[in-house]
Amino acid sequence: MKSYGESKMRFxxxxxxxxxxxxxxxxxxxxxxxxxxxxxxxxxxxxxxDEGFIHRVSTGDIxxxxxxxxxxxxxxxxxxxxxECGISCVIAETFARIFYRNAINIGLxxxxxxxxxxxAQTGDEILVDLEKGTINNLTKKRLYKTxxxxxxxxxxxxxxxxxxxxxxxxx
Amino acid sequence: xGKTIVEKILSSHSKKDVCxxxxxxxxxxxxxxxxxxxxxxxxxxxxxEMQNVxxxxxxxxxxxxxxxxxxxxxxxxxxxxxxxxxxxxxSLFDIGCGVCHQLLPEEGLVVPGDLVIGADxxxxxxxxxxxxxxxxxxxxxxxxxxxxxxWFKVPETIKFDCFGKWPExxxxxxxxxxxxxxxxxxxxxxxxxxxIGKAIDVLSVEARFTIANMVIEMGAKCGIMLADKKVxxxxxxxxxxxxxxxxxxxxxxxxDIKEYDVSNLEPQIAKPHTVDNVCPITQMEETxxxxxxxxxxxxxxxxxxxxxxxxLSGKKVHPDVRFIVAPSSRRVFxxxxxxxxxxxxxxxxxxxxxxxxxxxxxxxxxxxSDGEKVISTANRxxxxxxxxxxxxxxxxxxxxxxxxxIEGKIxxxxxxxxx
Numbered sequence: 323m324k325s326y327g328e329s330k331m332r333f334x335x336x337x338x339x340x341x342x343x344x345x346x347x348x349x350x351x352x353x354x355x356x357x358x359x360x361x362x363x364x365x366x367x368x369x370x371x372d373e374g375f376i377h378r379v380s381t382g383d384i385x386x387x388x389x390x391x392x393x394x395x396x397x398x399x400x401x402x403x404x405x406e407c408g409i410s411c412v413i414a415e416t417f418a419r420i421f422y423r424n425a426i427n428i429g430l431x432x433x434x435x436x437x438x439x440x441x442a443q444t445g446d447e448i449l450v451d452l453e454k455g456t457i458n459n460l461t462k463k464r465l466y467k468t469x470x471x472x473x474x475x476x477x478x479x480x481x482x483x484x485x486x487x488x489x490x491x492x493x
Numbered sequence: 494x495g496k497t498i499v500e501k502i503l504s505s506h507s508k509k510d511v512c513x514x515x516x517x518x519x520x521x522x523x524x525x526x527x528x529x530x531x532x533x534x535x536x537x538x539x540x541x542e543m544q545n546v547x548x549x550x551x552x553x554x555x556x557x558x559x560x561x562x563x564x565x566x567x568x569x570x571x572x573x574x575x576x577x578x579x580x581x582x583x584s585l586f587d588i589g590c591g592v593c594h595q596l597l598p599e600e601g602l603v604v605p606g607d608l609v610i611g612a613d614x615x616x617x618x619x620x621x622x623x624x625x626x627x628x629x630x631x632x633x634x635x636x637x638x639x640x641x642x643x644w645f646k647v648p649e650t651i652k653f654d655c656f657g658k659w660p661e662x663x664x665x666x667x668x669x670x671x672x673x674x675x676x677x678x679x680x681x682x683x684x685x686x687x688x689i690g691k692a693i694d695v696l697s698v699e700a701r702f703t704i705a706n707m708v709i710e711m712g713a714k715c716g717i718m719l720a721d722k723k724v725x726x727x728x729x730x731x732x733x734x735x736x737x738x739x740x741x742x743x744x745x746x747x748x749d750i751k752e753y754d755v756s757n758l759e760p761q762i763a764k765p766h767t768v769d770n771v772c773p774i775t776q777m778e779e780t781x782x783x784x785x786x787x788x789x790x791x792x793x794x795x796x797x798x799x800x801x802x803x804x805l806s807g808k809k810v811h812p813d814v815r816f817i818v819a820p821s822s823r824r825v826f827x828x829x830x831x832x833x834x835x836x837x838x839x840x841x842x843x844x845x846x847x848x849x850x851x852x853x854x855x856x857x858x859x860x861x862s863d864g865e866k867v868i869s870t871a872n873r874x875x876x877x878x879x880x881x882x883x884x885x886x887x888x889x890x891x892x893x894x895x896x897x898x899i900e901g902k903i904x905x906x907x908x909x910x911x912x
Contacts, residue, residue: 343678343679343767345875347855347873347875347876347877347878348875348876348877351855351877351880351882352529352558352854352855352856352878352880353855353856353880355529355530355532355558355856356532356559356564356566356567356569356570357532357566358532358533358536370875370876370877370882371876389679390678390679390682390712393678393679393712394614394873394875395529395613395614396530396611396612396613396614396616396628396629396630396631397529397530397630398530398533398612398630398631398632399533402533416679416682418679418682418712419682419683419712419714420614420628420629420630423629423630423633424629424630424632424633427630427632427633428630428632472516472646474516474644483632484537484632484633484636485537485540485541485632485635487636488541488543488636488639488640489541489542491640492541492543492639492640493542
């Protein structure tokens with residue numbers, strides 16, 4: 323589980339675009355929950371939705387999706403699988419709340435932007451800058467501002483996610 | 494200014510006067526993990542370099558998602574859990590005990606006014622007995638195990654005022670399916686849902702669990718109800734803990750107030766592949782099914798089995814249909830034996846499986862084949878949910894499922910319930 327502290331704040335990659343209400347059963351079916359090995363989980367990432375995804379994805383790529391991304395089960399295996407298969411960042415119109423927390427906790431960068439999602443197409447090259455709070459669609463030559471994280475969450479991310487936060491508070 | 498139930502619970506647990514929108518660090522009354530999520534809880538707990546859980550009486554683990562284990566990899570997770578609970582001296586509900594969300598209230602571990610987190614999205618179920626309970630991921634629950642605290646954004650509340658007289662053959666499942674269809678899968682995202690009104694008051698506590706259980710299907714953080722006399726008596730029967738019910742102030746501020754009259758409600762069906770794809774059963778085209786499933790944290794309780802037995806008494810499950818029944822706990826299982834409910838169901842052709850989640854979550858005990866259609870009392874019909882992305886799942890009340898397995902096609906239960 324890598325923390326934000328160690329990771330860079332800029333991500334550039336090709337877009338894989340999906341629709342609304344992508345649920346965690348589609349991201350990683352329950353029959354794979356018997357492992358917490360991220361490498362094993364990554365092999366089945368998005369299997370329920372798009373079987374070809376895992377063969378097309380390259381390190382650094384970005385998932386772009388509509389509203390309520392990650393709805394359904396609380397399984398942390400979902401953001402783990404996405405992160406491990408090489409996805410550098412997920413941009414969605416909105417995230418389901420448990421997925422949102424899980425992503426922050428395990429250090430999968432996520433950002434919300436309605437307009438960026440609307441305009442983006444599979445194959446577009448996008449640059450996300452978390453520090454500046456911008457999404458730059460290099461293919462479409464359009465720049466978007468992202469929703470800033472609440473300050474409590476920024477603090478969480480700054481120390482490197484929830485595990486580091488707890489260690490710091492209890493240590 | 495007045496406060497909602499959730500504002501009050503989060504204020505008392507953070508020892509601060511807080512309102513919707515604020516982020517608080519709050520004290521937890523109980524934390525739970527199940528066998529789909531506890532592997533990572535244990536790993537994250539280790540990464541936090543914690544030696545002991547914050548309170549051995551306030552943490553538990555439940556083996557329900559694959560119980561008994563269908564695979565050696567799952568057995569390894571179960572073993573890891575059994576070792577962890579021994580080392581930490583916390584309780585474990587092992588195979589056969591039942592579904593976590595049935596067990597926590599039934600075992601008296603959670604009571605009105607509590608703040609509870611569980612590494613399972615349907616942790617919202619206990620809202621039916623006035624508990625602010627919500628699902629989180631494994632690392633969040635590990636933080637709960639370690640420190641007895643976690644952070645919450647105080648949610649805004651949508652009030653659902655439900656009134657009218659329940660028609661025959663229409664149940665709390667039909668109401669919550671209707672509401673989810675109405676609001677959509679993210680209609681209440683980040684919000685608390687508060688259910689009040691005469692149509693809620695007349696429901697049993699069991700029927701109320703069904704409603705609170707499904708609020709996550711419209712994105713809600715919790716689905717909370719009042720602790721009326723019925724709830725207080727139910728809790729006292731199950732728990733020795735003292736408690737203080739929490740109600741909203743008269744001038745509490747709501748994000749929205751929605752009114753639902755149940756008088757004209759019909760049995761509802763959620764069609765594949767989303768829970769908000771809902772229509773009244775009278776608008777369904779003829780849909781043949783190959784499997785029926787009665788059980789889960791939504792509808793595996795005694796009155797759910799009872800209504801199914803009432804409909805199936807003296808009848809047979811259609812020869813083209815497999816009918817799988819999973820009582821939601823050992824206690825429910827035993828009561829159903831004592832009441833003769835299981836005899837009726839088994840004579841009709843039902844297959845009884847271990848209390849647990851297996852069929853609903855697709856780990857074992859009834860994975861459908863390609864192209865098959867299943868009618869289920871569960872809470873999710875996502876593609877692949879029952880273990881096969883090429884099967885289709887329809888969600889309905891226990892009465893609708895029972896009627897459908899007789900006829901081999903989705904069937905309005907009212908024809909079997911008219912007296």
